[in-house]
Amino acid sequence: MSAIEAPKTRGLSWNIGYAALWLREKWLLTGVVGVTAVALAVVPRYWLDADGKMPSAAVLMTTILGIAAAVAVIADKVADQQGAKIALLQVRAEEAAGHRVVASINSVLDDIHDASFAEGKARATSLITLRTQLAAAAAQLPVASAVQATYYPLTYEGGYRILGNPKSRGRHNEATTVFFEKDQPEHxxxxxxxGRDMACEIRSCPEECDVDWHVKPYKTFISVPVKAGAVAFGMLSINAPNVGDLTELDRVATVSLARIMGAILALEEGPRVLASRSKMRNPGHTPQDSTHSSLGPHPSENYDGVTQETHLEAGEDEST
Structure with a gap:
């Protein structure tokens, strides 16, 4: 149930309308009308006393069923109105989401514009800042509250991929999970x-995936690879506390932000570096060294020097 449908957020009329809609979805309103029609056709014909009249019990039953049928018809009309209200609210929510998407993308483009005029160390710093800005923009995409967005730079060690050193925005707790391909090659x-970035999906509880929903503060997420062609730079992931909080518009918008970031990183690294990195896509096919990409520090460290493994042992994980 999405936020706009939750009866606890509306008044008495909303609760009545929601109840009527629920009864119709369960076919209870149709059932009442059907049973009443059959009873009114059968009872006067077959439930008669010795004088050929309906007994008082039969009269009472048909009266109650008639009233129930009338109530069911009225409830069905109320359900129609409730459905129209929900549809209108959904349209308004989608419009609001569209405005948020455009604003978020424009914010990232402004940061990219600023970074394009920087040189040397300032340029490198601006590109690192862009990761955080990307996460901030992604966290503002959904209309739902308490959304968290995280960017995971991709690095390599010993020929295996690592997604770590996450940069989060949204909920106050930072994501801390580090994904080591060497330790979890089947993840x-x-x-x-x-895969392709557009192949990403909205994953939600209780769907089976590599997420323990019981210990997570979120119940739905979208993860998108940040790529330029065959070269991957990292992953952008957003999550929200309730099933239904993330929409198809959120998914497509997240892909757009990931593509923008991928294009900027590709332009920064240049064709020669990209050609070299394209050979590092698959595990076990790179030189056995500890070379990391130019996208940031070793993923097992935060900027304060505290290892991500320490956070994991402390049970502070919020990431996908």
Whole structure:
């Protein structure tokens, strides 16, 4: 149930309308009308006393059924109105979401514009800042509250991929999960990284995936690879506390932000570096060294030097 449908957020008329809609969806209103029609046709014909009249019990039953049928018809009309209200609210929510998407993308483009005029160390710093700005823009995409967005830079170690050193915006707790391909080669995150960005999906509880929903503060998420062609730079992920909080518009908008970031990083690294990185897509096919990409520090460290593993042991994980 989405936020706009929740009866606890509306008044008495909304609750009545929601109840009527629920009864119709369960076919209870139709059932009442059907049973009443059959009873009114059968009872006067077959439930008669010795004088050929309906007994008082039969009269009472048909009267009650007639009233129930009338109430069911009225409730069906109320359900129609409730459905129209919900449809209108959904349209308004989609319009609001569209405005948020455009505003978020424009915010990222402004940051990219500023970074394009920087040089040397300032340029490198601006590109690092862009990761955080990307997460901030993604966190503002959904209309739902308490959304968290995280950007995970991709690095390599010993020929295996690592998604770590996450930069989060949204909820106050930082994401801390680090994905090590060497330790979890079958994790679905690597299939996501190898696939097309538009192939990403909205994953929600209780769907089976590599997420323990019981310990997570969120119940739905979208993860998108940040890529330029076959070269991956990282992953952008957003999550929300309730099933239904993330929409198809949120998914497409997240892909757009990931593509913008991928294009900027590709232009920064240049064709020669991209050609070299394209050979590092698959595990076990790169030189056995500890070379990391130019996208940031070792993923097992925060800027304060505290290892991500320490956070994981403390049970502070908020990431996908």
């Amino acid at each position: 679905s995150i690597w299939k996501l990284m190898d």
